[in-house]
Amino acid sequence: MTNVRILVVTGVFLALALAAPAAAVTAPVLRVRTFKPFAVAGAGFKPFEHVTVTLDRKWARHVLAGPTGAFRATFRGIVISRCDGYSATALGSKGSHAALNVHALACASTNPG
Secondary structure, eight states, rough: HHHHHHHHHHHHHHHHHHHHHHHHOOOOOEEEETTTTEEEEEEOOOOOOOEEETTTTTTTEEEEETTOOOEEETTOOOOOOSSEEEEEEETTTTEEEEEEEEOOOOHHHHHHO
């Protein structure tokens, strides 16, 4: 009887240990995908969450996260230089949020004078 009890307890602990990584929640993140056109990608949001992505507090895009909590928001017609500073935020309808703040780089001037 003791051996059976040990096997059951060991099996329960093993099942819990294997299930823990699958249930682990990652914090939402926001990353730049491309500059032409400017696009950001989000991950770690809740599945099928409606997300509002705002760029430089001026432009907004509304997207829907997929079953894995990932999405892409594209800002066509808006030019963002790698040398400029910019910020983007993503706010989800189910409470997820992420921010991206990039400071201006010290790029060489394009002004010949």
